[in-house]
Amino acid sequence: MNYSCPNLAIGIDIGGTNSEYGIVNHRGEILLKGKIRTDTYTTVEPYLNELYDKLMPIITKYREQGNIIGIGVGAPNANYYKGIIEYAPNLRWEGVVPLARLMTEKFGLPCLLTNDANAAALGEMTYGAARGFKDFIMITLGTGMGSGIVCNGQLVYGLDGYAGELGHTIIRRGGRKHWKTDLEGSLESYVSATGVVLTARELLQQSNDESLLRKYDLNKINSRMVYECAIAGDKIAQEVFRFTGQILGEALANFVMVTSPEAVVLFGGVIKAGDLFLQPAREHMEKNVLPLYKNKVKLLYSELNEADAAILGASTLVWKFQREQRYNQ
Amino acid sequence: MNYSCPNLAIGIDIGGTNSEYGIVNHRGEILLKGKIRTDTYTTVEPYLNELYDKLMPIITKYREQGNIIGIGVGAPNANYYKGIIEYAPNLRWEGVVPLARLMTEKFGLPCLLTNDANAAALGEMTYGAARGFKDFIMITLGTGMGSGIVCNGQLVYGLDGYAGELGHTIIRRGGRKHWKTDLEGSLESYVSATGVVLTARELLQQSNDESLLRKYDLNKINSRMVYECAIAGDKIAQEVFRFTGQILGEALANFVMVTSPEAVVLFGGVIKAGDLFLQPAREHMEKNVLPLYKNKVKLLYSELNEADAAILGASTLVWKFQREQRYNQ
Numbered sequence: 312m313n314y315s316c317p318n319l320a321i322g323i324d325i326g327g328t329n330s331e332y333g334i335v336n337h338r339g340e341i342l343l344k345g346k347i348r349t350d351t352y353t354t355v356e357p358y359l360n361e362l363y364d365k366l367m368p369i370i371t372k373y374r375e376q377g378n379i380i381g382i383g384v385g386a387p388n389a390n391y392y393k394g395i396i397e398y399a400p401n402l403r404w405e406g407v408v409p410l411a412r413l414m415t416e417k418f419g420l421p422c423l424l425t426n427d428a429n430a431a432a433l434g435e436m437t438y439g440a441a442r443g444f445k446d447f448i449m450i451t452l453g454t455g456m457g458s459g460i461v462c463n464g465q466l467v468y469g470l471d472g473y474a475g476e477l478g479h480t481i482i483r484r485g486g487r488k489h490w491k492t493d494l495e496g497s498l499e500s501y502v503s504a505t506g507v508v509l510t511a512r513e514l515l516q517q518s519n520d521e522s523l524l525r526k527y528d529l530n531k532i533n534s535r536m537v538y539e540c541a542i543a544g545d546k547i548a549q550e551v552f553r554f555t556g557q558i559l560g561e562a563l564a565n566f567v568m569v570t571s572p573e574a575v576v577l578f579g580g581v582i583k584a585g586d587l588f589l590q591p592a593r594e595h596m597e598k599n600v601l602p603l604y605k606n607k608v609k610l611l612y613s614e615l616n617e618a619d620a621a622i623l624g625a626s627t628l629v630w631k632f633q634r635e636q637r638y639n640q
Numbered sequence: 641m642n643y644s645c646p647n648l649a650i651g652i653d654i655g656g657t658n659s660e661y662g663i664v665n666h667r668g669e670i671l672l673k674g675k676i677r678t679d680t681y682t683t684v685e686p687y688l689n690e691l692y693d694k695l696m697p698i699i700t701k702y703r704e705q706g707n708i709i710g711i712g713v714g715a716p717n718a719n720y721y722k723g724i725i726e727y728a729p730n731l732r733w734e735g736v737v738p739l740a741r742l743m744t745e746k747f748g749l750p751c752l753l754t755n756d757a758n759a760a761a762l763g764e765m766t767y768g769a770a771r772g773f774k775d776f777i778m779i780t781l782g783t784g785m786g787s788g789i790v791c792n793g794q795l796v797y798g799l800d801g802y803a804g805e806l807g808h809t810i811i812r813r814g815g816r817k818h819w820k821t822d823l824e825g826s827l828e829s830y831v832s833a834t835g836v837v838l839t840a841r842e843l844l845q846q847s848n849d850e851s852l853l854r855k856y857d858l859n860k861i862n863s864r865m866v867y868e869c870a871i872a873g874d875k876i877a878q879e880v881f882r883f884t885g886q887i888l889g890e891a892l893a894n895f896v897m898v899t900s901p902e903a904v905v906l907f908g909g910v911i912k913a914g915d916l917f918l919q920p921a922r923e924h925m926e927k928n929v930l931p932l933y934k935n936k937v938k939l940l941y942s943e944l945n946e947a948d949a950a951i952l953g954a955s956t957l958v959w960k961f962q963r964e965q966r967y968n969q
Contacts (some may be wrong), residue, residue: 461794461899464801469791469900470775470936479930480894484812493932536764565809569789569898571798601808601821607799 322626325386327401335626339438383628385430428457432623452581504534560595574609651955654715656730664955669769712957714759757786763953781910833863889924903938
């Protein structure tokens with residue numbers, strides 16, 4: 312081991328389409344980045360082979376500059392305790408994938424996994440909007456909704472690593488049926504980008520009011536179109552984000568009374584709508600909490616570059632190995 | 641300090657009517673108990689004087705048998721971080737009462753406070769149904785609903801000590817208006833003993849079906865009467881508990897997906913209805929969680945004697961002082 316060199320971490324963000332990796336130092340600087348496709352592989356072994364071929368030369372190179380102490384992975388349906396990815400609907404690998412073990416065998420480096428939303432929370436806590444916070448909630452609003460809860464400076468993993476599925480809690484009992492889970496009225500079905508599209512379709516069908524959105528085929532509307540029409544002043548598109556914000560705010564009120572966070576950090580495509588969405592979210596959060604909690608909870612945007620956040624978050628898992636290394640020297 | 645003697649704690653449970661205290665050893669045995677009235681005092685000073693007069697002779701006596709290392713207090717609206725009781729609607733002391741400081745000045749012993757539901761959680765974790773659990777939720781169903789959340793072996797206090805107010809989260813949006821908070825559809829308004837009575841009244845008014853409950857004045861029904869009629873086979877009274885259990889189960893499903901506990905421990909008068917209430921609670925909890933969480937969460941009754949639970953729970957706060965004592969020797 313090179314004692315004069317800095318410790319370095321490998322962070323990998325496994326998404327449904329691409330996997331991005333980076334070599335990260337302690338200050339959260341990504342020294343080098345790269346990516347491979349995830350979706351070309353129906354099984355994990357050939358995927359790991361390509362990752363190895365791309366990453367190993369980099370690892371070899373950076374070993375001259377620093378101690379690479381481990382690999383941190385953020386992935387959908389990843390379990391921190393077990394080091395596995397389980398039945399991830401957005402990945403083509405089926406069943407249970409013991410990724411941490413496979414990674415360690417392949418690369419000869421210790422590896423820890425966590426789900427993508429938890430990785431985002433770790434990234435914000437270490438390098439982003441939640442620096443210095445011991446109690447906060449991370450919410451990612453992309454195609455789906457992810458969340459990570461930090462209490463007393465620790466991620467809440469619960470009994471077997473599956474805590475923090477705020478998107479599946481019911482916010483409108485008997486409400487909109489979720490496209491995957493069949494739960495009725497769950498938060499994700501309203502506040503994710505998918506939810507934004509569903510709300511837009513509903514509003515367009517419920518009225519004959521003019522809307523810029525009517526120039527699109529109802530079944531081809533995406534959240535970006537709704538965003539662009541809202542920015543252009545379209546009333547229905549703006550109502551979509553107001554309603555989305557209201558639902559999120561009502562849900563946040565509940566969550567605030569559960570874990571009493573200092574802040575809620577928001578990340579992902581939906582938050583691009585800015586105040587059209589954030590203002591009603593804040594209003595309905597404040598309206599639905601006890602006086603005890605009013606005007607205390609910060610509603611913040613992520614401070615991490617969207618392209619880097621997941622790599623950074625995943626890399627923070629690795630610093631845990633430093634102590635163990637010291638003990639083992 | 642007597643090194644051959646066991647360490648002892650004083651546990652005090654401050655309720656709206658009475659305050660109960662006990663000398664507790666490490667094994668959770670209450671060596672001596674007593675109580676004074678809480679509600680005869682409109683301010684805290686004369687209350688503390690009576691407590692001092694009752695407790696001090698006992699403290700003096702037990703100092704010969706053990707090292708009394710501190711006072712732990714469970715009280716409504718108590719804040720662990722600040723050591724204060726704030727605007728407790730069930731106590732006659734108004735405003736903010738810095739009880740921990742006042743206790744320490746009076747008794748010359750370190751003092752920690754926590755709210756009554758958190759004390760119950762600590763009691764169950766140390767001596768009761770949650771022994772060995774690192775992740776569980778404590779729910780007390782009395783006149784009101786209290787709750788304490790334990791994650792990773794620690795009580796969740798949140799930013800400023802007010803986490804865990806599950807009773808005020810909204811379970812039926814636009815539903816029953818809470819008698820104190822004005823929130824609509826909050827959990828406490830359905831599943832507390834007060835909620836049971838309100839449900840009974842509603843059901844009696846909504847139908848003309850025969851019911852044993854009709855022998856009582858509608859405005860004088862209490863939860864005990866509903867329980868007795870339910871046990872006697874009354875259909876409406878049984879429906880009250882079924883509905884109450886359903887609402888609790890639906891709420892538990894949400895909480896399970898937030899913190900993923902190993903168990904939910906229930907305590908208080910309402911749970912006396914047993915399976916009339918617990919069976920629908922379990923059914924609707926399981927029905928509303930993702931498959932990932934199904935059949936994993938234990939729904940348990942408290943294992944502590946109701947008369948002792950609060951004293952025991954409060955006393956556990958004190959063991960924290962042991963380490964500090966060792967350092968200060």
